[in-house]
Amino acid sequence: MQQIASIATQFSALLDLSSVPEGVREGIGEQTSAFLLDIFGRIDLPSPADVPDLESMAEESAPTSWRIPGTPIRIARIAEGPREGEFLFSGETIRAAPRMFEAIQRVPLRSSLGIGTWSVAVREWTGPIIPAGVSSAIPNILRGFWWDTPIWKVLATIAMFILSALVIAFMHHALNRRESKSRIGFLLRRALTPLSILVAVPFIEHIVDLEINVTGAFGVYADTARTVIAYSAWGWLLWLILMIIVERIILFRKRPEGDFDEQLLRIFAGALGVVGGVIIVGAGAQKVGLPLYSVVAGLGIGGLAVALAVRPTLENMIGGVMLYLDRPVQVGEFCSFGDKTGTIESIGVRTTKIRGADRTLISVPNAVLADMQLINWARCDWMLINQTIGLRFETTPDQIRILLVKVREMIHTHPKIDRDTVRVRYTGPAAASRDVDIRIYALTHDWNEYYAIREDIFLRIDDLVEAAGILYAVRRWR
Structure with missing residues (x-):
């Protein structure tokens, strides 16, 4: 035989x-x-x-x-x-x-x-592992033909596919039912499933083609099913490998949890894996004779309809990419946007979360945030102290002159003030006071230190005003 x-x-x-x-x-x-x-x-x-x-x-x-x-x-x-x-x-x-x-x-x-x-x-x-006595003992009702193939061979082939699927599903469940301490470990366990499929497909092919010996139209269906399953497993494995590589990069760079770079890398790897998977599955479809170009054209039309339906989400994703490329703000930085201020907590795919000054959590769509004027206080090289002090009208010009000299001298010698940009000027009488304008830059970009420097400057000015025998107006600080 x-x-x-x-x-x-x-x-x-x-x-x-x-x-x-x-x-x-x-x-x-x-x-x-x-x-x-x-x-x-x-x-x-x-x-x-x-x-x-x-x-x-x-x-x-x-x-x-x-x-x-x-x-x-x-x-x-x-x-x-x-x-x-x-x-x-x-x-x-x-x-x-x-x-x-x-x-x-x-x-x-x-x-x-x-x-x-x-x-x-x-x-x-049949093949050598199926004895002739077994095939000859099959009931006549199973010797009929389905799709040009004996019924018993059709049933045996379907049983082989189902049994293999159950074994792989059981293994997948057993490996993934416990939580992993790391994302890489989780992905590695996931990768065992497509690897098992790729190992099982040649085994099924040997049993079905050489032992059961499936032929006819059903044999073509079985070959098509095996090819589609194998190429789909390759596409799935490619996606998991790319995700594992990205997780290794993130682990090596030691990025903070929730960092936008981390999320964008995952999105990029996932998208690249999907594209690669589609290409692999398309190659498998072409191998079994499916009209690949017609399918791609149909996916293009369907993709256009889906894109129109999810336009706001796509806008936010593009806005997130623009925030990543321009980097106007990063996680942990204090900024102002519109009439609000806060610290960036996370920059996600769709929204950016900002912890407001009142400790509320503000979620802003990336598309909106990308179009807003952002003031990033964390990237100030210096921080401005701009203050007007009001003196009483009884203050004489000589007292004002002495006070200006003392204040300028104090500020110029302060270690945390830029000396080249100091401006202390008498601006003349106002509605209820004689005003002195102080405009200086603190050498810091940290808000806590900024307020400490500002406090120290104002206390020293209080001492100089008191030493000059001058009194503040009712509204002395503006």
């Missing part, structure tokens, strides 16, 4: 299967070979003298193909591809052989192997 199966397999090598999707090429080849053996065993074949040899076909005037008399089957020279120049049964044989066999199937088969019909015998063969 194995020798007979080998003959059918070798016969497939004489077929031009270049137009058949690679994923189902083996099954189609074996099926067509069986039909050809059935046809050649029922018709009168031409004598070898009537068959053109290689030399006559190599002449320039010779035709590129030869039709077997009494049949629509042609042997043609392959014009391109890895088998260029060889003579094979033409690609049209895949469609012509089943039709011709249907027309002559009532003619007895000439065979010394005890085979009534090759196309039926091929479907009933």
